[in-house]
Amino acid sequence: MAAAAKIETYNFLPYKYGTELLLDIGRIETLKNYVLDTTAHQLSFYEIIFIEKGTGTFTLDENEIKINPQTIIFTSPGQVRRWKIEEQVKGYTLFFEKDFLHLFFSDELFLYRFQYFNQYSRPTNMLVAEAPFGKCLDLLYEIEREFGRLQNDSNHFIRSLLYQLLVILNRYYAGLYNVQGDTYVHPDFxxxxxxxxxxxxxxxxxxxYAKMLNVSYGFLNKICRQFSGLSAQQMIHYKLISEVKKRLHQNKSAKEISYEFGFSDPSNFNRFFKRFTGITPQQYRKKW
Known part of the structure; x- marks a missing residue:
């Protein structure tokens, strides 16, 4: 059987507007070179998708998301994605490099304050009501207008709008999925x-990990359960499975992956993967 095609990675273009700008926005239906077919691909940057019209599915890693108006989808770097559109999708895509915010806030952990990014145990999408979706669109319109009249201070203005949007989205997400909504969480988490x-x-x-953080194992478990609903070990397992899936999309063999992640042999790796996903690594690869 022929090997599955390697997943293509799309990188951010920081000098699209002449000077470095680590954020961009566009209409999904008109943005040139935006992947809207069934090709599996991944991004090296963050993206938030706002669906105004259209139907179909959007698969992120192995999670299939139903496309409906007022759907918001969050993609973190490295996640594998694929569209299957039934009715033309219209809306906004907002994408940015982490440094667009990190450098300004001088906080390398800044994006971890938002529940929907770097998520591997909870949904990476939400369907919101018309009024809150409209509030998001208002901020997107402001960002789009600023891109049409870029000035020396546009970076700061756009960054302030993005920050408002991220906080609002975090509140919506927390309310929908009953998770911590305040962006202040214990820094050790x-x-x-x-x-x-x-x-x-x-x-x-x-x-x-507790030793590296200079905290007790019990304390690490406590804050993990408080802010994620999972134990520290469960979070490790979820993240490990997420990374293994990325390697499978890169056409690495089970043997290569098992040794990269420290499994004693491929059979142990296969059992571990099946225990958490219900299928073997080979079966997962065939799905894509």
Whole structure:
């Protein structure tokens, strides 16, 4: 059987407007080179999609999201995605590099304050009512208008609008999924999430992460359950499965992946993957 095609990665174009600008906005239906077919692909940046019209599905990793008006979809870097459109999709896409906010707020953990990004155990989409969706559109219109008249201080103005939008979306998300809505969460929880992004391939246990954070294992579990609903070890497993799926999309063999993530042999890796997904790595790859 022929190997599955390697997933293409799309990178951000920071100099599209002449000077470096780490955020962009566009109409989904008119944005040139925007992938709207069944091609599986991934982005190296963050994206928020606002659906005004259209039907179909949007698959993010293995999660199939039904497209409806007033649907909002959040994509984090590296997630594999694919559209299947039944009726033409219209709306906005807003995408940005993490440094667009990190450099301004001098906080490398800034985006971890929002529940919908870097998420691997909860939904990465939400369907909101007409009024709150309209409030989001108002901010998007302001961002779009600023792009039409870029000035020396536009970076700051757009950043302030984006920050408002992210906070509003976090409140909507928290209310819909009954999670922590305040962007202030214990900093060690953010630090743990950040370490997971960087260290998951090292095969650390929850106790190992607690040691790196200089906190007790019990305390780490407490804040993880408080702010995510999961234990620290469960968060590690979810993140590990997420990263393994990315490697499968890169056409790496089970043997390569098992040794990269510290499994003793491919059979143990296969059992671990099936325990959390219900299918084997080979079956998962065939789905795409």
């Amino acid at each position: 953010y630090r743990f999430r950040s370490l997971l992004e960087k260290k998951v391939v090292d095969g650390l246990s929850a106790e190992g």
